[in-house]
Amino acid sequence: MNIPVKKIFKSVQQKKGYQIVLLLSIVVLYSAYKVFDDHPRVWSSYRGNSETNAYSPLKEINKSNVQNLEVAWQFGPQPTAAPAAGGRFGGQASQSNPIVIDGVMYSILSRKVYAVNSTTGEQVWEFDPAANALTGAVAMRGVCYWEKGDDKRILTTVGPNLIAINAKTGELIKTFGVDGKVDMRVGLIPGADANAIRDVSSSSPGVVCGDLIIMGSRVDENYGASPGHIRAYNTITGKLTWTFHTIPHPGEYGYETWPKDAWKEFGGVNDWAGLSVDKKRNMVFIATGGTSYDFYGVDRPGSNLFADCVVALDARTGKRKWHFQTIHHDLWDWDLTSPPNLITITKNGRKIDAVAQLSKSGFIFVLDRVTGKSLFPIKETPVPKSDIPGEKTWPTQPIPVLPKSFSRQAITEADISNFSQAAHDSSVRLFRKLRYEGLFTPPSVKGTFHSPGSNGGADWGGGSFDPTTNIMYIKSNEAPEIIRMQKIENRVTNQSDFEIGKTIYTNYCIGCHGASKGGDEFNYPSLINIQKKLTDEQIIAKIKVGGGKMPGFADAIKGKEAAILAYLTGVDNKTYVTAQSGNAPAVPGQKVKYTNVVAYQALRDMNRKPFITPPWGTLSAVNLATGKYIFKVTAGNEPNFQKPGEPETGSTGNAGAVATAGGIVFLGGGADHKLRAYDSKTGKVIWETTLPGGQNATPSVYQGTDGREYVAVSIGSDKDHPSGSIITFRLKK
Numbered sequence: 001m002n003i004p005v006k007k008i009f010k011s012v013q014q015k016k017g018y019q020i021v022l023l024l025s026i027v028v029l030y031s032a033y034k035v036f037d038d039h040p041r042v043w044s045s046y047r048g049n050s051e052t053n054a055y056s057p058l059k060e061i062n063k064s065n066v067q068n069l070e071v072a073w074q075f076g077p078q079p080t081a082a083p084a085a086g087g088r089f090g091g092q093a094s095q096s097n098p099i100v101i102d103g104v105m106y107s108i109l110s111r112k113v114y115a116v117n118s119t120t121g122e123q124v125w126e127f128d129p130a131a132n133a134l135t136g137a138v139a140m141r142g143v144c145y146w147e148k149g150d151d152k153r154i155l156t157t158v159g160p161n162l163i164a165i166n167a168k169t170g171e172l173i174k175t176f177g178v179d180g181k182v183d184m185r186v187g188l189i190p191g192a193d194a195n196a197i198r199d200v201s202s203s204s205p206g207v208v209c210g211d212l213i214i215m216g217s218r219v220d221e222n223y224g225a226s227p228g229h230i231r232a233y234n235t236i237t238g239k240l241t242w243t244f245h246t247i248p249h250p251g252e253y254g255y256e257t258w259p260k261d262a263w264k265e266f267g268g269v270n271d272w273a274g275l276s277v278d279k280k281r282n283m284v285f286i287a288t289g290g291t292s293y294d295f296y297g298v299d300r301p302g303s304n305l306f307a308d309c310v311v312a313l314d315a316r317t318g319k320r321k322w323h324f325q326t327i328h329h330d331l332w333d334w335d336l337t338s339p340p341n342l343i344t345i346t347k348n349g350r351k352i353d354a355v356a357q358l359s360k361s362g363f364i365f366v367l368d369r370v371t372g373k374s375l376f377p378i379k380e381t382p383v384p385k386s387d388i389p390g391e392k393t394w395p396t397q398p399i400p401v402l403p404k405s406f407s408r409q410a411i412t413e414a415d416i417s418n419f420s421q422a423a424h425d426s427s428v429r430l431f432r433k434l435r436y437e438g439l440f441t442p443p444s445v446k447g448t449f450h451s452p453g454s455n456g457g458a459d460w461g462g463g464s465f466d467p468t469t470n471i472m473y474i475k476s477n478e479a480p481e482i483i484r485m486q487k488i489e490n491r492v493t494n495q496s497d498f499e500i501g502k503t504i505y506t507n508y509c510i511g512c513h514g515a516s517k518g519g520d521e522f523n524y525p526s527l528i529n530i531q532k533k534l535t536d537e538q539i540i541a542k543i544k545v546g547g548g549k550m551p552g553f554a555d556a557i558k559g560k561e562a563a564i565l566a567y568l569t570g571v572d573n574k575t576y577v578t579a580q581s582g583n584a585p586a587v588p589g590q591k592v593k594y595t596n597v598v599a600y601q602a603l604r605d606m607n608r609k610p611f612i613t614p615p616w617g618t619l620s621a622v623n624l625a626t627g628k629y630i631f632k633v634t635a636g637n638e639p640n641f642q643k644p645g646e647p648e649t650g651s652t653g654n655a656g657a658v659a660t661a662g663g664i665v666f667l668g669g670g671a672d673h674k675l676r677a678y679d680s681k682t683g684k685v686i687w688e689t690t691l692p693g694g695q696n697a698t699p700s701v702y703q704g705t706d707g708r709e710y711v712a713v714s715i716g717s718d719k720d721h722p723s724g725s726i727i728t729f730r731l732k733k
């Protein structure tokens with residue numbers, strides 16, 4: 001028993017009626033043990049426990065007293081303080097889901113790792129990667145915990161390096177890996193020099209099973225990306241123990257679902273959203289994304305296993321037990337965005353261990369945990385064919401009969417927003433020009449309407465599952481996009497630096513920073529007048545290394561630094577022709593490629609307002625035993641786009657919900673910066689508060705050493721609150 005029960009005694013003995021409080025605490029503690037039996041530590045891993053259900057059995061905070069929540073403490077640098085070096089803001093610090101072990105909270109904030117007293121908010125230690133000669137982004141969504149006897153470790157990543165930190169002191173453990181680091185690029189591509197391997201890092205934490213930490217990764221989504229193989233490392237030594245090839249090598253299962261050299265040529269197929277573990281069965285579950293490049297599959301005919309798959313592996317060996325592919329030959333960037341939820345459904349008195357996988361397209365795949373067979377019928381449904389030359393669209397896609405989609409999938413003209421007659425008419429004209437035959441309409445040169453878009457449906461906030469009711473709570477986003485494909489011209493003759501830079505920009509940067517270079521604040525910064533802010537050296541360094549959601553592009557700009565600078569700073573000096581561009585021949589034998597020139601951007605009307613009618617964010621409650629919806633309500637608000645007198649609009653946002661045994665679902669993450677408590681039976685908002693900064697993280701719910709229930713969220717890392725902080729709530733006394 002590691003929860004300091006003694007402390008609880010001490011704090012309650014001084015009060016009247018302590019017997020009752022004590023009894024309640026014991027009940028609460030007992031129920032905590034029951035659910036977190038393998039982690040009697042309250043919120044011991046990312047999204048609560050290794051089954052990643054984002055559910056808390058605590059019930060001190062309930063429907064009748066939630067009105068009495070108040071701020072317990074806020075931890076972080078001063079709200080207006082500059083973020084840690086190396087980033088515009090604190091580096092998406094607000095995405096972190098803190099873990100709590102034995103009264104200490106561990107989290108990521110402003111590109112550093114912090115240990116904080118979970119009851120008082122006092123700092124225990126700070127780990128600054130820069131002070132340990134580590135560069136690159138820290139896994140921003142959280143950390144892992146492992147212990148054996150007295151050896152207690154926090155495992156996380158900085159850039160390509162997996163590191164272990166002493167959980168008591170905050171010091172780098174130098175005996176882990178080479179001088180305290182495990183370079184995750186090593187061994188990723190047979191025979192390749194690790195330093196030459198492009199962009200491998202981690203945005204979400206791995207999972208711990210026994211003495212192994214099993215890691216997914218974040219790689220980029222462009223041509224030439226690194227593969228996203230799953231690796232297991234020894235938590236004590238850092239030694240690579242096994243690898244599961246998400247793009248199979250010759251002789252491996254699934255190899256024939258690709259062209260023969262695909263394993264050498266393609267990247268992506270990574271699990272960037274996190275994994276889950278069934279410790280009883282020694283099984284690890286992964287959820288993969290699509291192949292890089294996201295929107296073009298001419299070079300990779302086939303169903304492309306294990307892209308967009310839930311895969312069950314033996315956690316000790318990495319051997320595949322089963323897989324379920326949610327999209328064949330993905331052309332839509334519909335990565336699986338959340339770790340598989342390991343759930344136990346009670347049906348007709350029988351308990352069924354299952355896996356629930358949410359998708360960007362709005363589906364919930366409910367699979368038997370042991371066999372991978374769907375618990376509801378799934379129809380392989382014919383889908384439209386691509387008209388990109390050579391593209392072999394997969395003829396069918398799997399569509400569950402139940403549960404129905406939690407996101408609006410079919411958009412009609414009636415769904416087009418109407419902020420003004422002119423804006424509406426122009427949107428309708430655009431909509432009519434686009435290719436759109438419903439879900440799975442393939443990318444096209446004329447432009448395909450893509451809904452739910454690459455940021456639609458469920459995101460890494462994932463689902464929260466209440467085992468006592470079979471109900472899954474899901475935040476969903478409604479954000480259509482356009483996929484407009486353009487052929488990349490490889491012939492580079494007599495081009496100015498500006499023109500070469502423009503080609504690079506169109507191929508690699510436009511998806512995030514936009515055709516106008518204006519970005520999409522606060523996700524993607526504007527690069528207009530970047531020269532006023534950064535020196536040439538700083539710009540180049542940023543492009544090479546990346547940061548936050550930006551991958552590094554060292555390869556793409558190699559030898560073309562002057563060109564990308566010319567384009568970014570807007571000096572089109574046509575007379576200044578570089579040697580490599582001036583007489584460059586057409587590249588013989590170079591494969592034809594296409595790029596989506598408007599990738600990853602929510603579609604807007606002519607005034608940059610949302611293209612479709614609200615709600616843009618919803619919270620659904622679905623019974624996974626019956627496949628039926630209990631409720632679907634608007635979640636969040638976008639005050640800038642709410643019309644006077646109209647209801648709240650719902651908001652896009654990546655944060656996930658957390659249900660508790662107190663009958664509450666906590667969810668925030670909208671543009672209105674509000675954290676809300678919903679009645680878990682009806683979806684009615686029963687409490688809300690405005691946070692001092694944007695929230696982009698799933699809450700953590702835990703018990704403090706004082707026996708009281710706390711709700712913690714990471715906030716900030718935006719313009720209002722650049723350095724970010726963690727804020728916690730508890731009931732007023």
Ligand code: HEC
Pocket residue numbers: 086087088089091504505508509510511512513523524525526527530533534539542543546547548549550551553556564
């Ligand atoms: C996947 C999205 C994405 C792509 C693709 C991308 N960037 Fe970025 N970029 C970002 C994000 C996010 C940041 C902010 C990073 C941070 O806070 O550290 C950024 C920051 C920058 C900055 C620094 C801006 C500032 O205000 O400090 C520059 C310069 C930049 N990007 C240039 C490029 C160029 C050039 C390319 C193409 C070669 C590119 N980016 C591709 C997302 C992207």
